[in-house]
Amino acid sequence: MVSETKRFHLALPALPALPALPALPARPVASAADRLSTMFHHHYDFVWRSVRRLGVSPDAVDDATQEVFVVASRKLDAIEVGKEKAFLFGAAIRVASDSRRARHRRRQSASEDQPEPRDATPAAGELVDQKRAREILDVMVGQLPEDTRPVFVLFELEGLTMAKIASYLDLPAGTVASRLRRARELFAAHVARLEARSTQHG
Secondary structure (H helix, E strand, O other), X not given: OOOHHHHHHHHOOOOOOOOOOOOOOOOOOOOHHHHHHHHHHHHHHHHHHHHHHOOOOHHHHHHHHHHHHHHHHHOHHHOOOOOHHHHXXXXXXXXXXXXXXXXXXXXXXXOOOOOOOXXXXXXXXXXXXXXXHHHHHHHHHHOOOOOOHHHHHHHHHOOOOHHHHHHHHOOOHHHHHHHHXXXXXXXXXXXXXXXHHHHHOO
């Protein structure tokens, strides 16, 4: 005997199948322009300092900084998320190197009868304010060899760890350590010469 409840369910008409729910739209991915704008906002000062300390002349620093971000805009798809700063520093090294070579070529093509440029290293007695101190620091860092300068800049001036520098420059940790040691020795020699000249000038 069929129960009343069962007869009730059997009498109900079949319900139509529910339509499939539309798929939720994918979360929008930041556009290339947005990503480049974020990189520019967060890392402009770092790039500006880097190209200056990597030997770009003061009058060319702004253009060199802009060139770094132009390079980034062309290779945006190849820059790993989270490694933007490392990419920008690598680009800064190359842009600074090109800028120094161009400046050297301009000097070579200048007339030989022009007066010799004055030594750009200021006397220690001229360290009268913070701006002058930064100028002297930039000059001395700019005199470091190209292979040691990036390590010195990142460790001593930007405060990065040895491991981070090794990642930025794609170098073994031992190479980073040896280049930093050599850079410190050369920098100390520059300081010693500056102090000796200051003493000679009374």
